Amino acid sequence: MPIASTPQPPYYAVIFTSIRTEVDQGYVETAEKMVEMAASQPGFLGVESARNEIGITVSYWDSLENIRNWKLVAEHRIAQETGRSVWYSAYKTRICRVERDYGFER
């Protein structure tokens, strides 16, 4: 997974920080499926993800409306519900407007 190639700001970021339970049942498959589905949604710009003690997944979007649309997709809602009941002991979702960015590449 590379660093996401995002356009000039402003754009939007969803920071999803989570702590997993010890139950793996279906987790990896669903997580991969959700990334694949998100990537095909209108307004999706990219995603970055890492996990060790905690997991952080940041997805980038062109508008708040398209973030909301993705949140309401039926299969994603089922995954959110299973996340609360099975895979996560805690999580926090933060909806952000990216005001400025800069980077470095060798």
Next chain:
Amino acid sequence: MPIASTPQPPYYAVIFTSIRTEVDQGYVETAEKMVEMAASQPGFLGVESARNEIGITVSYWDSLENIRNWKLVAEHRIAQETGRSVWYSAYKTRICRVERDYGFER
């Protein structure tokens, strides 16, 4: 490292996504020192960090001004410079305003 306890939005987030080189020389010590120093800066609200293929560190702040102040702290500037010359093959920094958040805890 737990999920950061942040106040009611709006507040600010700095998403720092990076890819490491294979050079570890001084990296862990400096990374830990920078988190410790950031935590003592005015306006610091919390930090979350995870790394496997890529690293994602999100720090939370009360204002853009305090984000700028931290960026300019001398020891942090030296760490940024060493990051470009030694530890990172690429990184991206995104400065965001957190508009909304919600969470779940068992």
